[in-house]
Amino acid sequence: MARDPFAFMTENAREYGDIVAFDTVSGPMYQLNHPEYIEQVLVQNNQHYVKGEAFQRTLGPVTGNGILNSEGAVWRRNRHMIQPAFNPERIQEYAGMMTDAVAETLDEWSDGETRPFHEDMMEVTLRIVARALFGVDIEDHVETVAQALDDVMRANESLSRLVLPEWAPTPARQRIEDASERLDEVVYEMIDERRANPGERDVISSLLDATTEAGEGLTDEEIRDEVVTLLLAGHETTALSLTFTAYALSKHPEAEAALVEELDAVLEGPPTMADLPELTDTERVVKESMRLYPPVPGIVREPVKPDIIDGYEIPTGATVQMNQWVVHRDERWYDDPLAFRPERWTDEMEEELPKLAYFPFSAGPRRCIGDRFAMLEARLLLAAIYREFHLELVPGTELDLMATVTARPRDEIPMTVHRR
Secondary structure, three states: OOOOHHHHHHHHHHHHOOEEEEEEOOEEEEEEOOHHHHHHHHHHOHHHEEOOHHHHHHHHHHHOOOOOOOOHHHHHHHHHHHHHHHOHHHHHHHHHHHHHHHHHHHHOOOOOOEEEHHHHHHHHHHHHHHHHHHOOOOHHHHHHHHHHHHHHHHHOOOHHHHHOOOOOOOHHHHHHHHHHHHHHHHHHHHHHHHHHOOOOOOHHHHHHHOEOOOOOEOOHHHHHHHHHHHHHHHHHHHHHHHHHHHHHHHHOHHHHHHHHHHHHHHOOOOOOHHHHHHOHHHHHHHHHHHHHOOOOOOEEEEEOOOEEEOOEEEOOOOEEEEOHHHHOOOOOOOOOOOOOOHHHOOHHHHHHOOOOOOOOOOOHHHOOOOHHHHHHHHHHHHHHHHHHEEEEEOOOOOOOEEEOOOEEEOOOOEEEEEEO
């Protein structure tokens, strides 16, 4: 499991079926591999499950009690406060910010040069989140924030951090603490800036104005937790999705050719929100990339009271694991599941697909609050990049993934960029 969690979970499903039980150092684990069982946990019986201790140990030291980690009344209150930033009409307003940001990135590219593509995508999506959700430009802090978040993700790969008692100092825990301190400096500066110059619609200003049912305002620490959560979740997964998409397209020139043909036929300039209904192949490319390489490869929950799944009792204290990586690659739901085939995403195929055979953004009440934001961003950035450039993967580069909270490339994905 520690050496290769992707292979371990895949082999479990292949050998033992749709529900697999095994013991870990943290307690009993139940791996669910059928969409119906996953729907039971995330949707039908969601009120009986919490994110759980394992999840809190992983992200809690960085995101605190933000909406990714919080439960119950605190989660409902804070999600309600943040939700307006992701309403459909607000999402449309972000499109211009997204295309402007990626245009700035592409202006830095020179024909024939080799770029650290994942790093580029991390930086541009970070700029977009800061501008769109927080109304600030963090250009001076992009490298600091990106490096801190990278340190957090890499430290989370450490098995000793999860196995040893919380009081035991480890290099991984020290890296996370150091990264959190660097993030705090930037985030509290953003909060102070918004307190001095409040905006009308950004998330930080809304949280500064918000009051609890008792009529009290949120503390700076509570606001900090939400800002760090949105910084992390709001750019990490989209940057990964774009990186994996570019990698897949570099391996499948026919898919890239179809994408570019559509972009040439539809776009008269940089992509806009109005172009998206006609960019059907672009959307299919994104969907297929997120199927084959889900940025979040697995979800965990813990039951607060025993549940029965497929006749088996899942006791309290156990961890339930549901892996997009496994389900998205199951031949029962997808023909030739290991092949990158964007054209598979027809209306008929999606109608026949079982619920939660595809769940890149999770499901139920805890479904990702920024799913529309992420899909808009992925399509616009992909269209903008491939309208101007052909990306060639540097020979010998392989996609070696780390399984942390997200599926991250262990090494950079270098792309040689050729202007069209």
